[in-house]
Amino acid sequence: MTPYAVVIPTLVRDTLADCLAALAAATGPRPEEIVLVDDRPYPEPGKLEHPLSVLGDLRERTTVLGGGGRGPAAARNTGLRAVTAPWTVFLDDDVQVGPHWCDQLAEDLAEAAPDIAGVQGVIAVPLPGERRPTDWERGTAGLARAHWITADMAYRTEALKQVGGFDERFRRAFREDADLALRVLDAGWRIRQGRRTTRHPVRPADRWVSVRQQRGNADDALMRHLHGRDWWDKAVAPRGRIRKHAAITTAGVAACALAATGHARAATACALGWAAGTAEFARARIAPGPRTRREVTTMLATSVLIPPAATWHRLTGEWRHRHAHAWQEVAR
Numbered sequence: 133m134t135p136y137a138v139v140i141p142t143l144v145r146d147t148l149a150d151c152l153a154a155l156a157a158a159t160g161p162r163p164e165e166i167v168l169v170d171d172r173p174y175p176e177p178g179k180l181e182h183p184l185s186v187l188g189d190l191r192e193r194t195t196v197l198g199g200g201g202r203g204p205a206a207a208r209n210t211g212l213r214a215v216t217a218p219w220t221v222f223l224d225d226d227v228q229v230g231p232h233w234c235d236q237l238a239e240d241l242a243e244a245a246p247d248i249a250g251v252q253g254v255i256a257v258p259l260p261g262e263r264r265p266t267d268w269e270r271g272t273a274g275l276a277r278a279h280w281i282t283a284d285m286a287y288r289t290e291a292l293k294q295v296g297g298f299d300e301r302f303r304r305a306f307r308e309d310a311d312l313a314l315r316v317l318d319a320g321w322r323i324r325q326g327r328r329t330t331r332h333p334v335r336p337a338d339r340w341v342s343v344r345q346q347r348g349n350a351d352d353a354l355m356r357h358l359h360g361r362d363w364w365d366k367a368v369a370p371r372g373r374i375r376k377h378a379a380i381t382t383a384g385v386a387a388c389a390l391a392a393t394g395h396a397r398a399a400t401a402c403a404l405g406w407a408a409g410t411a412e413f414a415r416a417r418i419a420p421g422p423r424t425r426r427e428v429t430t431m432l433a434t435s436v437l438i439p440p441a442a443t444w445h446r447l448t449g450e451w452r453h454r455h456a457h458a459w460q461e462v463a464r
Contacts, residue, residue, distance in 0.1 A: 133242075134219055134238070135164045136237065137219070137220050137221065138155065138166045138220075138222075139166075139169065139208055139212060139220055139222050140166070140167070140223050140225055141199060142168060142169065142170060142171065142225035143172055144170060144179050144225075145225060147333075147335065149183040150228055151229075152183050152187050154331075155187075156187050156188050156190050158229050158231060158232065159231065159232050159235055160232060160234025161235070161238050162193070162234065163190070163217075163221070164217045165193050165195065165214075167194075167197060167214050167215060168180075168184075168195070168196045168197070169196075169207040170196060171199030171200070171207040172199075172201060173201030174201075195214060202303070203300070203303035203304060203305075204304070204305045205299060205300050205302045208282070208298050209297040209300065212293075215289055218288065218289055218290070219241055219286055219288060220288075221237065221284070221285070222287070223283070223330070224282065224283045224284075224305070226332065227255075228331045228332075228333070229284070229328075230329040230331065233329070236329070237253075237286065237328050239327065239328075240253075240326035240328055247321060248322050248323070250286060250288070250313065251285075251286045251323070252286075252324070252325050253283070253284030253285065254328065254329045254330070255281065255284060255330055256329055257273045257276050257331075257334065258333060264422045264423075265420075265421070266422060267427070267430075267431060268337050268341060269334050270421075271342075272332065272335075273334075276332075278369075279368045280312070280367075281309050282309040282312075284328070285309065286326070287316070288321075291316055292316075295319050296315075298311075299312070301354060304347060306351050307354070308351075310355070311355060311358060311359070313367070315459055318459075339426070339430040339434070342434050342438060343434050343441050346438055346441040346442040346444075349374060349443075349449060350449025352374070353446055353449030353452075355367070357453050357458070358456060373442075374443075374446055376409065376413070377442040378439075378442075378443045378446070379409060380413070380439040381439045381440045383403075383405040383406040383409065384402075384440070387399050387406055390402060391403075409439070410435055410436055413435045413438070414432050414435035418432075
């Protein structure tokens with residue numbers, strides 16, 4: 133059996149206990165070490181006692197480190213520096229590994245050729261069967277198709293250290309895994325899909341979560357600087373709607389400016405463009421959903437707010453990362 137360590141960055145959410153309980157219950161070779169990185173800026177004493185208690189005999193193999201609230205990329209690097217095993221398996225604190233996960237992981241690692249740096253787990257997202265999924269549920273379900281996500285990702289520790297680990301400029305749980313994988317691939321390694329399965333339940337979320345998610349557009353700006361304009365293709369990632377969002381936002385801003393300066397006809401034309409773009413966006417989100425009153429009103433309200441939020445975060449990201457160089461240049 134190839135020795136491995138498990139690294140879990142956490143904000144000590146309610147999901148952590150279920151994550152650790154599933155890991156403790158999984159059959160097969162146990163991890164050599166578990167490194168739990170508490171990334172709360174101001175840790176509350178005692179809150180980790182219950183999650184750690186569910187580990188059973190794995191508790192003695194578990195180390196808890198402080199992350200300082202610097203985000204999941206930095207937290208994983210903190211955990212990585214403590215790892216001595218040849219393989220490091222990253223799990224998110226809101227997943228639940230399958231009942232035979234340790235056995236399946238052992239097979240995945242045993243089958244990895246010497247040039248394989250990473251083996252990705254299969255992510256399963258349970259969705260309601262009695263109705264269509266909401267916008268938030270569909271977004272979470274997209275994780276099952278995502279490449280290289282660290283919800284369950286095993287890497288050779290050597291390969292991670294070779295490329296310098298995660299880029300800590302990614303402060304959210306977004307794009308930091310794709311960036312790492314692209315650097316690993318560019319270094320000459322390969323990444324393959326494994327067979328082990330991990331469950332990723334849909335977390336409860338309020339109706340404004342989609343607006344807050346637009347902060348990820350700043351990370352897309354960093355990806356462009358690091359990996360070029362075609363990074364979408366390299367990362368096998370959906371392109372998103374940032375260009376449409378920018379066009380809708382521009383039309384809205386222009387309508388307000390033209391109206392304020394007395395150009396009524398031009399302002400009306402721009403306002404109609406803004407309304408048409410917003411309506412198309414809302415319809416695209418409402419049509420595949422459950423179409424309940426709450427879902428429809430949420431989609432209407434957030435479809436007005438998302439384009440300007442996305443555009444703002446993209447512009448701020450471009451400014452913040454304007455001096456970022458392609459990672460190959462930095463590596464040289």
